[in-house]
Amino acid sequence: MCARIASIGLRGMEGYLVHVEVKAMIGVDSIVIVGLPDASVKESKERVAAALHSLGYSLASQKIIIHLSPAELKKNGPMFDLAMAISILVSLKELKTTIPQNTGFIGSLSLDGRIQPVEGMLPAVLAAKKLGLKKLYMPFDERLPVLEFKDLEIVYITSLEEVILHLNGQGTIQLFPKAKVIENLSNYTDFQQIVGHSYAKFALEVAAAGEHHVFMIGPPGCGKSLLAESFPSIMPPLSKEAQLEMISLHQLSGGSWEHTDLPPFRNPHHSASGVSIIG
Known part of the structure; x- marks a missing residue:
């Protein structure tokens, strides 16, 4: 057979x-x-x-x-x-x-x-x-x-x-795992705590509302990294599908992850080349 x-x-x-x-x-x-x-x-x-x-x-x-x-x-x-x-x-x-x-x-x-x-x-x-x-x-x-x-x-x-x-219909499944509580512990800088940068903050608010990409250019020390780090704090929570996709990427890369609905933030080193970041 x-x-x-x-x-x-x-x-x-x-x-x-x-x-x-x-x-x-x-x-x-x-x-x-x-x-x-x-x-x-x-x-x-x-x-x-x-x-x-x-x-x-x-x-x-x-x-x-x-x-x-x-x-x-x-x-x-x-x-x-x-x-x-x-x-x-x-x-x-x-x-x-x-x-x-x-x-x-x-x-x-x-x-x-x-x-x-x-x-x-x-x-x-x-x-x-x-x-x-x-x-x-x-x-x-x-x-x-x-x-x-x-x-x-x-x-x-x-x-x-x-x-x-x-x-074979001779037994029942005994394992019924309980759903985990979604963690919502954020280490991000609060967007509201940033003083000044009104135009840049307005652009980020528009990007968060419309799910647009943002490209920030400026001299060192002008606040680009601070604004980028605070950006997830004004973004909506991840949907269930987005959470699972994020966890999938972490699992395939061999890294650790938390079950959270917060958008992820990654901060590559300033000397990293485009090839080293995206391959």
């Missing part, structure tokens, strides 16, 4: 639909992954095999071929582990239910079957929503906000065994 399970791949901030196809055949024990996998994806076969063995599933005398479609796009990261494991179980007829095509799975597997968060999950979730998935199984990452969408059901899971029992 050939199984086909949906997952999400990433190219920077852009996500795309990946179908994890599995064909199990009688043969020498082996797992082969095709579809332009990188080294971390190739290692998934060892994690998946160990996790399934920990739950008592045998892959003896089975040659398993895993195809990550579309084949022309390079796949990276351990995000496909959970989808691979579920697809293998479907191919071996170990699952009693049919998984809808609009249900996706993302997450990395540990050797004992626990499901762990990976970098890039938030962009993957946003891509899943955009691509039309209706349900997404994923691990909970304490660094991320609790995700709730109108058209996409997020199911937070902790282990492969929990997913299997839930899909």
Whole structure:
């Protein structure tokens, strides 16, 4: 039997639909992954095999071929582990239910079957929503906000065994994380505390109201940096979509972030070149 399970791949901030196809055949024990996998994806076969063995599933005398479609796009990261494991179980007829095509799975597997968060999950979730998935199984990452969408059901899971029992209708999901309180701690200079600069302040007020770009030119010490630093204090709070996009950028860059609705402020060094800032 050939199984086909949906997952999400990433190219920077852009996500795309990946179908994890599995064909199990009688043969020498082996797992082969095709579809332009990188080294971390190739290692998934060892994690998946160990996790399934920990739950008592045998892959003896089975040659398993895993195809990550579309084949022309390079796949990276351990995000496909959970989808691979579920697809293998479907191919071996170990699952009693049919998984809808609009249900996706993302997450990395540990050797004992626990499901762990990976970098890039938030962009993957946003891509899943955009691509039309209706349900997404994923691990909970304490660094991320609790995700709730109108058209996409997020199911937070902790282990492969929990997913299997839930899909077979034999168990319920026990993890219901609480939403974090949005932090509103600002270190910005208050716009109203700046004395003078009436024309520059008026220009910034117009820019904040109309969401325009601002280009400030002047000699050192005339107040450009002070005005720029105070600019976020008069801007409206970020929308939910903008907050998630900001957190996604921070997560992909490997930096830390706070769950806040305040617009971010970045202050590159004055000697930084255009190439060093934007690449």
